[in-house]
Amino acid sequence: MKLVGISGALAGDKTSLAVNNVLVAAQLHDRTIQKELIDLREYEIEFSVGAALADYNDDTRAVVSKILSADFLVFGTPIYQASISGALKNLFDLLPENAFKYKVTGIVATGWSNNHFLVPEYQLKPILSYFKGLIPTGNVYIQNDSFNLESDEIINQTISERIQKLAEEMIYLQRGINNR
Structure with missing residues (x-):
């Protein structure tokens, strides 16, 4: 199975690090899992204008192709102004309606304050559901x-445990889908 993580942040390292931690946790749980991190900072994704995918640049087509070919995915977003990042929303606008059918789609979000902990629940979950993604119960x-502050490593043990549980739940659910 191939797990693709998408970091929807264009600045800073925290979201990318958090998504990568899920990828690493999944591979530690099951060494046969192939993982790939798509960090949107490393690509020139064009702004969605409703055109056919073939009309966009190579980076845009490559990222969409990687997402569509994944067996399951984990999406990471920073929370800006009580919302997901514009870069991640733009990426979603480039995807077909059934992009995540039969795929588990995990959620990791980073934010300055605890005031925004429900943003993934009320904004990102409905988007993933629209694309027919199966969403685990344990988003982080x-x-x-x-x-x-210096290394950007996660130092909160409870958060590390929740990341591990998310990875395990995603694997369990995706195996269930694959074995149906």
Whole structure:
């Protein structure tokens, strides 16, 4: 199975690190899992204008192709102004309606304050559902003070445990879908 993680942040390292932690946890749980991190900072994704995918640049087509070919996915977003990142929303606008059918779609979000912990629940979950994604029960919200300021490593043990549980639940659910 191939697990693809998407970091929807265009600035900072926290979201990318959090998504990568889910990928690593999944591979530690099952060494046969192939993992790939798509960090949107490393690609020139064009702004969605409703055109056919073939009309977009190579980076845009490559990222969409990687997402569509994944067996399951984990999406990471920073929370800006009580919402998901514009870069991640733009990426969603490039995808076909059934992009996540029969795929588990996990959620990791990072934010400055605990005031925004429900943003993934009320904004990202409905989007993933629209694309027919199966959403695990254990999405992870990581407040900035859970990171080491110098290394950006997650230092909150509870958060690390929740990331591990998310990875395990995603694997369990995706295996169930694959074995139906």
